[in-house]
Amino acid sequence: MTKVLIDYSQIYLQENIPLSEEEVNMIATHKKDFFKDFSGVVIAVIMITTLIAAFFLKNEFKNFKYYHYILFIAAAVSLYLFFLLIHWLIYQYVKGRWKKDLENGKNRLKSIIISKHKTEGDEYIITFAGCSKGEKIRLPVKKKVYDEYETGTKVMVTYFKYSKEVLSLDHDERMN
Template sequence: MADTSIDYSQIQLKENIPLSEEELNRIAIQKRDFFKDTPGILLAAIIVIALIASFVLKDEFTNFKFYHYITGISILLVFYSFCYCIIWGIYKYSTKNWEKDIKDGKNKLTSIITYRHKTENDEYIITFAGRHKHEKIKLPVEKAYYDRYPKGTKVIVTYLKYSKVVLTLNENP
């Protein structure tokens, strides 16, 4: 397939556009809901793992001493703490990005879609042409946007720079 010719003089990027009240509320809701159910879900997963381990070791329980039980519970607590710390780190990273997005605002890019691909985890990525020949902006989008806009379409995309969230994506007339 032939590459789409790109007129880089037509590509415009407006940066640091202040966020609207609705967009600020959406970020606040994401912050609040991100970590809300995590401890309970993680605890349920640990309990399921413990039950599976108990089922596998059911014939060995007659030889267990009290310190085997204490060791098993300690291992489960360490595993829970490890997983919780990883999720907490992801939350802190996301929070830092949200704070930078609130401070710097959103970007509005008038560009052309140069590449589209779907990942193994059903994430839809669209690559937009940047202001220069080797500049590319890759953003994850919703499936509806991915299906609606083929490669070579001229679009206007509004997105948050640090958290890589597409707010709007419209065809440029």
């Protein structure tokens, strides 16, 4: 890995830029889509798990009483409610970040890409130099953007500070 030389006098961070109507609508769409596929996926997984359990218990069904069936259904419902609770807690956490982004606006950073890496979960991360020495700003990007920019490239990135979502990433020819 090559070391990128950074001129910190050329790095500039502009904070608390008001959001456009389109960006506010984008956050509202994220909120709306958060629960979109959740119920169907969890119900499908619980049904598959229940069918697997029923397959392994197929010889025991003749010994089942009515309360065994009630317990079986109660276990499936409680599993669904458990996953719903976890999903709701994650939503509350993310919703708090979206609220902060709506209140504080977006950031625009004129910087240099100092490193790039891909995580095990196929998330592509680009690290930008911050305004002071040693400060780094890591933001997830799409694969297409990740492949387009090389380490050492001078860029202008606009992003949400709290939800870490890149709104735009462009080459900055003005930096020398």
